[in-house]
Amino acid sequence: MGDVVSSHLDESKRQMIAGRTRAVLEDFSRLYEQQYAVALFNKVRFDIEGSCGPQSQLLHRKDPLQDRNIFSGNLFHYLDNKKWRHRFLYIPDSYNVYYYDNKMAHERGLHPKGIINCAGYRALTSVDEYLELIGNSLPDVKAKASTSPFLKCATPYCIMLWHPYGRHHYFGMMTEKERSKWHAVFQDCIRHTNNNLSEEDKVQTPAFTDAVRLYRQAHGQYGTWDMMCGEPPQILANLVMESLHPELRDLIGPRLRGKMQQRQKSWILISDAVYKMVLAQTRAQYEATVQICESQRPRLEASLRTDMDQIISSKEHVSGKIRGMVQPKVEQLLKLSVRPYISSILEALMAPTSNGFSEVRDVFSNELGDMSKNILNDASKDQLGEHMEKISMLAFHPVKMQGCYEEVEKMQLEGLQERFDVSSPAVFIQRAQILMRGQMDNAVYTFEQLLHQNLESTEREHVCKAAQRCQDRVIKKFDYDSSTVRKKFFREALLQILIPYLLKRLSPSCKGDLPRFQEMIFEDFSQFILVENVFEEVVLQSVTKDITMAVKEVAVQRRHNLFRDSIVLKGSDLNLHQLADKPAVDWAEQYGGEEPGRDTVRRRKQVVSMIQLDSSPMLHGSCLDVPGVERIPEEGEEEEDGEEEEEEGEGQSPSIDTATSPESVNEIGNVHTPTILDRLNKIRNADRPTTPNRVNENADVDTPTSPNRVNEIGNVHTPTILDRLNKMRNVDKLTIPDRVNDIRNEDMPSSPDNVCEIRDLINPKVEVIVPAYVEDSTPLSNGDLSQDKPEDAAPSSSEAGSTCHPDDSGFQSLTNEATDEEEAQPIAEALKAGGAVADPERVVVTMQPQDSQTGEENSGKISDSEPDLVFTI
Template sequence: MGDVISTNLDEGKREMIKARTNAVMAEFGRFYEQQYAVALFNSVRYEIEGGGNTQTQLLHRKVKPNKSIFSGGLFQYLEESKKWRSRFLYVGDSYNISLYESKAAHDRGLHSKGVINCAGYRALTSMEEYLGLLNNSLSDTKAKAASAPFLKCPMQFPLILWHPYARHHYFCVMTEKEQKKWHAVFQDCVRHSNNGLSEECKVATPAFTDALRLYRQAKGHYGTWDLMCGNQAQILANLVMETLHPELKNLIVPRLKGKLQQRQRDWMLISDAVYRQVLSQTKTQHEALAQVCEVERPRLDSTLRTDMDQIITSKEHVSGKIRALVLPRVEHLVRSKVQPYIHSILEALMEPTSRGFSEVRDILFRELVEVRKNTVNDRSSEKLGEHMDKISMLAFHPVKMQSCYEKMEALNLEGLQQRCDVSSPSVFIQRTQILMRQQMDNAVHTFEQLVHQSLDGHSGEDFCKIIQRCQDRVLKKYDYDSSTVRKKFFREALLQIIIPYMLKQLSPFCSPDLPKFKELIFEDFSRFILVENIFEELVLQSVSKDILMAVKEAAVQRRHNLYRDSMVLTNSDPNLHLLGEDTIDWAGQFGGVKGDRQGGEVANRKRKQIVSMIHLDGMPLPYESCQEVPGVDGIPEESEGQTEQDLETEKPVNPIQHIPIEKEPGSPDSLNEIRDLINPVLEVVEKDGSQIEVGVEKSSESVHILV
C-alpha cells in the first residue's frame, strides 16, 4: 500500500498539491476577510436596532444530555491485511465512530483502532449501489457489467461508508435487523457531521458561507453544493479537491498497473492520501486566517459602534444608485422567469416536508401515550422516572426517528436541477431532517419541564392526569412551532434555489458596472460596504415579496397544516419560559435507573445509551454482534413485558406491514457449535481457490462459503 502511494505521489506531485491548496486558500482568504467585516457590521446593526424574531412556544434545551448513541460488534474489512476482522464500534455524542479490537478493550479504556468522522460520507447497504458510485467516480477505470468487485462480503448484509475523496470503510453484519439498525445510526452520524457550522457564531459562520459562495461564483459555480459538509477545514478541503481531484486522476490513473479491481483499490488509496494532505493544510491555514480576523475584530467593532449612523446612511445612498441601474432588468427577470415557477417549487418542497413533520408528531404522540399507559399500570415515582428517562432521549434515537427522516427522502426536484443549478436535493433533505430532530427535542424537553413542575406535591394517583394535561399542551405548541419552522424553511429554500439562478442570469450584464459605485463610499467605511453584497441584497429583495406571498397563500389553504401568520399564540403560557433550562436527571431524582453494578458496588450510569440492543439470555457473544452485546436501558425497539414463553411461541410482527417475521436462529445445540461461536473463523473460498480470511484464527474448524 505504501509503495503505491509513494510511487504515484512523489515529491514533485506533493509540492504541486501544496501549491494548489495554498492558491485556493489565499484567494478564499481575501473573500473571507472582506465578508468578515460585512458580517460584523450586520451583527452589530442587528444588535443595536433589534429584530423581530417569532416567539416560539416550545422550550429549547440549552444543555445537551450526556449520552451515547449506539455500540456493538460487526465485521470490518481491513485494507492492510485484506481480511475481515470482528470490531466493536462505539458511537458517542460527538457522532464520531470509534473502532476497538473488542468490547473488553473499550470497557478497559484502551485507545481505539481508529475514529471515523462521517462528514461528506454516504451510508450504503448494497454492493450494487457502491459499485455504481465507484464506477461513476472512476470513469476511466469503469468496470464491465460482469466484472467481479474487488471486495467480497462474507455475509449478505454489508454496510459501506463511501466518500468521493477520502477512504472508504467496509462493514458487514449477520442479520437484516442489525443492518437496518446500523444503517440508521450511520446515517445519523453523517447527518450530524455534515451540519458542522455553528449557527450560534453570528459573525464567523455567515462570513465563511458568504466567502465560499462568492469564491465559487467567481469560478462560475452557482447554486447549491453537495460537498458543503463538515467543519470549515473539511469544506475547504472539498473545495480544493473539486478541481484538484479530476486533474490528478487524469494524470495518475492511466499509469496504474494490474487488474481492474487492483487499479480501483490503488486509486482510492492515492485519493485518500491526497485528501489527508489537503485537509491538514486547510485546517492549519483556516485557523490562522480566523485568528487574524478575531484579532482585528475589537478595532472594527469600535469603529462600527462609533460611526453606525453614517455607515448606514452611506450604504443606503449607494444602494439607491445601484437600484436605479439594475432594477428594470431584475424586475423583468422576476416576472418572466421566476414568478411562474415559485408555486411549483414550493409544492415540491412542501409535500415531503409536511409528511416528515407529521410523522414526528405521530411518534411523539405514541411515546407520550405509552408513558401515560405505563403510569396507569404502575403509579410509583420510580417507574415514572424510568419512563421519563427513556423518552428524554427520543429525538436522538436514530432508529425511532428513521421513519420521519425517510419521508423527506421522497423530495424530487427534477427539472429544477438543471434550470436553477440545483446539484441535488440532498442539501434540503438533510436540513429538514435536522429541523425535525430539533423540533422533537424541543417538544420532549418542554414535556419534561411541564411534568417536572406539575409533579411537585402530587401523589401517584394524579400522575396520569398530569401527564395527559402536559401532553395536550405540548402537542398544541408543537403544531404551532412546526408550522413556523416549516414556513421559514420554505422561504429559505426558495431563496437558495432562486437567487443563484437570478445572479447567474444578471451578473454578465450588471457586474461590469458595479465597480464605479465604489467611488461613492468613504474610504473609512469601505470595509463594511461592498457593492457586490449590495447588488445581491437588491436581487434578494426583488423576489422576497413573491416568495413570502406564495408561502402565505399555502398557509391559508391549510393543505399541509400550516398556521396562518395572523394566528399568533402570544403569551399563551406566560410562565413556561420561567421553567428550568437544564436537563432533568429523572434517574437520580426518581430512581428510574439504578445504575450498573461494578466490583460489588452500584455505580450511576454517566452516559446513557440511546439505542437499545437485544440481548438473548444464555446466548454467548459469538461475534460481539450488536444483536448480542448487552446494552443499557434506552427507548426499546422491541416489545417489552412479554414472557419468555410468549417470545418463544410468537413470531414478531413487522410494525409497518403488520405481518409475521420469521424467527431468527436460536442458541447453539452442540459443543462444537458453541466452540465455533466463541472462536469464529470464516473463510470465503472463491471458485478459483483463492481465499479471504474472516474472523479470529483460533478455532480448529472453519466454515467455508462458496462465492
C-alpha cells in the same frame, strides 16, 4: 498498498498538490477577511436594532446529549489486508465512529483502532449502487453490476460508507434487522456531522459560507453544492478537491496497472492519501486566518459602534443607486423565468416536509401514549421515571426517528434541478431532517419540564392525568412552532434555489458596472460595505416579496396544516418560560430508585439500545478474522491458480477458531458454547462415528435452556442423558413428569454440586435418581436454587482438580454432540413390557459402560430399595 501511493505520489506531485491547495486558500482567506468585517457589521446592527419576528413557544434544551453516547455494538469490518474483523464500534455525542478490537479494549480506555468522521459520506446498502459510484471513479474503468470490485462481503447484509475523495468503509451484519438499525445509526452520524457549522456564531459562520459561495461563483459555479458539509477545514478540503481531483485522475489514472478491481482500489487509496494531505493543509491555514480576524475584532467592533449611523446611511445610499440600475433587469427576469415556477418548487418542497413533521408529531404522541398505558395500572412515579428516561432522548434515537426522516427523503425536484442548477435535493432533505429533530427535542424537553412541575403537586394516582394535560399543551405549541419552522424553511430553500439562478443570469451584464459604485463609499467604511454584497442584497430583496406572497398563499390551504405566525413574548407565558432557566430533569436519579444527590460514578447512558439477536449468540466482544477474497477474476477470464498465505489477525483471541471462508460467517450464529455435559457426551461418543444428519435430528428436540445460559448458548440444543430420556418418552408415549426438563435445566453446571454429579458419570456405574415430581408442576425459580448454594460460590479443591470443569475457551463442534438413536429402542420395549406408568420417585437411570473386549455391558447393583423401573443406558 503503501508502495502504490508512494510510487504515484512522488515529490513533484506532492509539491504540485501543496501549491494548488495554497493558491485556493489564499483566495479564500482574502474573501474571508472581507466577509468577516461585513458579518460583524450585520451582527452588531442586529443587536442594536433587535428583531420582532416570531419566537418559539417550545423550550430549547441547552445540552441535549450531556452524559450520553449514541450507540455501540459489534459488527464485521473489512480491513486493508483483505480480511473481515469482528469490531466493537462506539459512537459518542460527537457522532464520530470509534472502532476497537473488542468491547474490553474500549472499557479499558485504550486508543481506538481508528476514527471515522462521517461528513461527506453516503451509507449504501445496495452493492449495485456502490459499484456504479466506483465505476465512475476512473474514466476508463467501468465495473459491472454482476461483479464485485475488490471485495466480497462476509455476510449477506452489508453497509458501504462511500466518500468521493476519502477512504471507503465496509461493514457486515448477520441479519436484516441488525443492518436496518446500523444503517439508521450511520445515516444519523452523516446527517449530524454534515451540519457541523455552528448556527449560534453570527460572525464566523456567515463569513465562512459567504466566502465559499463567492469563491465558487468566481469560478462559474452558482448552484447548490452537496459537499458543503462537515467542519470548515473539511469544506475547504472539498473545495480544493473539487478541481484537483479530476486533474489527478486524468494524470494518474492511465498509469495504474493491474486488473480492473486492482486499479479501482489503488485509485481509492491514492485519492484518500491526497485528501488527507489537503485536509491537513486547509486545517492549519484556516485556523491561522480565523486567528488573524479574531485579533482585529475588538478594533472593528469599536469602530462600528462609533459610526453605525453613518455606515447605515452610506450603505442605503449605495443600495438605492444599485437598485436603480438592477431593478428593471431583475423584474423582467422574474416575470419570465422565476414566478411561473415558484408554485411548483413550493409544492415539491412542502408535501414531503409537511408529512415528515406530521410523522414527528405522531411519534411523539404515540410514545407518550404508550408510556401512559404502561404506568396506568402501576400509577408509580418510579415507573414513570424509567419511561421518561427513554423518552427524553427520543429526538436522538435514529431508529425511532427513521420513519420521520424517510418521509422527507421522498422529496423530488425532477425537472427543476437542471433549470435552476440544483445538483440534488440532498441539501434540502438534510436541512429539513435537522429541523425535525430539533422540533422533536423541543417538544420532549417542554413536556419534561411541565410534567416535572406538575408531579411536585400531583398525587400518585393522578400521574396519567397530569401527563395527558401536559401532552395536550405541548402538542398545541408544537403545531404552531412546526408551522413557523416549515415556512421559514420554505423561504430559505426558495432563496437558495432562485438567488444563484438570478445572479448567474444578471452577473454578465451587471458586474462590470459595480466598481464605479465603490467610489461612493467613504474609505473608513469601505471594509464594512462591499458593493458585491450590496448587489446580492438588492436581488434578494427583489425576489423576497414574490417568495413571501407564494408561501402565504399556500399556507391558507388546510392540507398543509400551516398556521399564522404568532409572536410570543417571554412575559406572555410566564409559567412556561420560567422553566427554561431550570436544569434538565434527571429522571433516573429522581424517580429511578437512586437517592437524589448521591455521589455515584455512572456510565454514560446510551440513546440506542444494544443489538441483541435472538437467533445467534454474541461473541462477547472477541475478534474473529475472516479471510476476504484475494482476487476476483473479470468476466471472460479464467481464474489463475495460486494461493496466498493468510495473514494472522492482530489481537485475535487464541481460543476462538478462525473461519476458513467468508461463507463460514453464516455459521457463527449456530456455534455452540461447550458445557460439562457436552464434554461427557464427547468422551462417551469418542469411538462412535457421527453424521451431520444426526446432528440435525438432535437439534430438532425442543430443549428449554436456563435463563442464565440463553445469552451464551442462544438457540443451540444441548443434548444430555436426560434429553435422551425425554426423547424415549415421546417415542413410546410414556408419561414421564415434565419436571424432568425443569430439573435438567436448573441443574446446569453453574453450581459446584452439579459439577460433582456430572463428574461421577464418568465412573463405570452411575445411578441417577429422577427427583420427585413437584406438586402442580410449578417450575422452580433461580432464587430457589440459589438458596442452597449460590451460583458464584467458589468450587472446592476436589472440584478444582477435576478434569471435568467448565470451559468456555473455544467453540465446540456440533458433530461431537450426536447420539445413537438405536440405543433408545430396547429401552422403549422394556418400558412397554412394564404395562404401567412408574412412580417418578422410583425411577433409576443407570449408565453401564461396555467392555472393550466383548462389547457386553458390565453388570451393576441397584440400590437396596428397589425402584419401580430401571433404565439402563
